[in-house]
Amino acid sequence: MTLELEEYGCTIDELMVVTFSRAMDNDTKAFNGAVSFIPVCGYLLARRTHAPGLVWAASSIAIDADPPSIPESTLSDALWGGASMLATSAHDFWSYASGARYNTFAFRGAQIDAWGNVNNTVIGPYDAPKVRLPGGGGMADLGSMIPKIYLWNTVHNPRVFVEKLDFRSGIGWGDGGDHRERLGLPGGPQLCITNLCVFDFHPESHRMRVASLHPGVTVEEVQEATGFEVLVPDGEIPTTDRPTEEELRILREEVDPTGARLREF
Amino acid sequence: MDKRMGIEQAVESIPDGATVALGGLSMNSAPMAYVREIVRQEKRDLTVVAIVAGMSVDWLIAGGCVKKVVSGLVSFEGLGLAPSFRMAVQSGAVEIEEYSEDLLICRLRAEAWNLPFVPTKAGLGTDLIPLHEQTGTIRAEVDRSTGEHYVACTRLPVDVALVHAHAADEIGNVRVDPKLIWMDNEIVNASQRTLVSVERFIDHGDVVAEPHRTSYPQFMVSGVSLAKLGAYPSSCFPEYGHHTAFFQEYSTAASDPESFSAFFADRIVKPETWEDFIRSCGGDEMATSIRRSAA
Structure with missing residues (x-):
């Protein structure tokens, strides 16, 4: 894998950021939570390239922030430089989120299932956990409220991508099919970007499906690293698009000169 | 004082x-x-x-x-x-x-505003709903007039x-x-x-x-x-x-x-x-x- 990714002239973190960035557009109105370096880099890169109208609230607070670099915490006020408004209260934030004025959010769970539901609560039973995780935080809220959900994970293995979550902290496509629609929830997960591949979701069953493989990765390797059966599209599976020189330059020099994104690896 | x-x-x-x-x-x-x-x-x-x-x-x-x-x-x-x-x-x-952030905020608002519950769409379809089923602190409900699903967050x-x-x-x-x-x-x-x-x-x-x-x-x-x-x-x-x-x-x-x-x-x-x-x-x-x- 490494050899062929080298041919792209970039590293896996850069490929993930660029792939995330390209999924954003001028209609994206996003915000971020904790430990969200890949999405934060992605929003900033998209805004500097193809989506200058993208809205991003740093730490869900600092609207239109344009920080000179990315600090060690994506909830830190060091991320808020250049903002045009600090959305100061829960009242502002939840008004924008509940009404889907903010339309894009990205999750990274300790466990992710085939429908893009996520767990950040416990490994093992809730009442007697093997590992007590931080908790879902806003996952349960934003999974239900936000129409365009993106998932990412830098550690694609069967312990993360599981058949059954130990706890559903946040809803993706729920039980699949029209579950979200039946609950009256807008949209749902769009993509899941990992260190091996990009998944989209089958339009009817809403199960994860391989959309593209990163250079050098085979579909067998993805299946082996995934605890549920992955869907594959008909025909040849494309390779994840190559980042341009310009995207890589902007990411490395302007968006994240200190390499904060590597904290996720 | x-x-x-x-x-x-x-x-x-x-x-x-x-x-x-x-x-x-x-x-x-x-x-x-x-x-x-x-x-x-x-x-x-x-x-x-x-x-x-x-x-x-x-x-x-x-x-x-x-x-x-x-x-x-x-x-x-x-x-x-x-x-x-x-x-x-x-x-x-x-x-x-x-709970989630918004579920907690809604529970606190129910308390602050002296209401039996405050509704939200937060938490729908998650395991937080069955987790609190017995205590009833949050409840998944359907609005009688519109048929919309919501979560009723009771006072905290x-x-x-x-x-x-x-x-x-x-x-x-x-x-x-x-x-x-x-x-x-x-x-x-x-x-x-x-x-x-x-x-x-x-x-x-x-x-x-x-x-x-x-x-x-x-x-x-x-x-x-x-x-x-x-x-x-x-x-x-x-x-x-x-x-x-x-x-x-x-x-x-x-x-x-x-x-x-x-x-x-x-x-x-x-x-x-x-x-x-x-x-x-x-x-x-x-x-x-x-x-x-x-x-």
Whole structure:
């Protein structure tokens, strides 16, 4: 894998950021939570390239922030430089989120299932956990409220991508099919970007499906690293698009000169 | 009425078994001076409500003060899991009643507004719904007229809210400066009593001269205590950032449970006053390093 990714002239973190960035557009109105370096880099890169109208609230607070670099915490006020408004209260934030004025959010769970539901609560039973995780935080809220959900994970293995979550902290496509629609929830997960591949979701069953493989990765390797059966599209599976020189330059020099994104690896 | 009181005196008013809500958000603006004093006074069996928390909840658990945590998230973010919280929940020593951020906010609003419940779409389709089925604190329901699904969030009564802010006058008008109040106002509004630690006292005349800068009016506040760097090691925007080195030192110490209790007793509990504690953490030199260098 490494050899062929080298041919792209970039590293896996850069490929993930660029792939995330390209999924954003001028209609994206996003915000971020904790430990969200890949999405934060992605929003900033998209805004500097193809989506200058993208809205991003740093730490869900600092609207239109344009920080000179990315600090060690994506909830830190060091991320808020250049903002045009600090959305100061829960009242502002939840008004924008509940009404889907903010339309894009990205999750990274300790466990992710085939429908893009996520767990950040416990490994093992809730009442007697093997590992007590931080908790879902806003996952349960934003999974239900936000129409365009993106998932990412830098550690694609069967312990993360599981058949059954130990706890559903946040809803993706729920039980699949029209579950979200039946609950009256807008949209749902769009993509899941990992260190091996990009998944989209089958339009009817809403199960994860391989959309593209990163250079050098085979579909067998993805299946082996995934605890549920992955869907594959008909025909040849494309390779994840190559980042341009310009995207890589902007990411490395302007968006994240200190390499904060590597904290996720 | 003069509501100024020492940190010790303020904390003495909190009984064992109380439901205490902590302000702050993750690494930001937690009422750490009060929290440390709760540990020092060996309060017991507290129910701690903290929407998104970290070090504050970890200290209270390490101090043996907590029966139950009611929260959406407890962690040190990129600096790791909150070690005492994690161990205590895994061993069953402390109970965790998990909600999401908005579900908690809605429960606090139901309490503040004296309503049977506040509805939200948060949490629909998640395991938080069956988790609370027996207690009924949140319930998935369908609106009779529109057929819309929602979650009914019932009242969450709180005895005491502890929050940190920038300034207060002697009668308890509190200024969060700038008015960036995280979710602290939600717990203040839901609590029977609110205690506020502040970086500085200001004259009542200053408050009257600029009333638009007041965040909590005096009638909502029971006591105000002076605590310089009172949110340390969390941040107090825009004055100082969180202290990364302290989080790292604490997490490293916690990786050895045998020696951690000695570390905790010596490093956190032993200094007599908040000023002593800050001095032991590096005093002025440390303060200079975190002031306006939040990162």
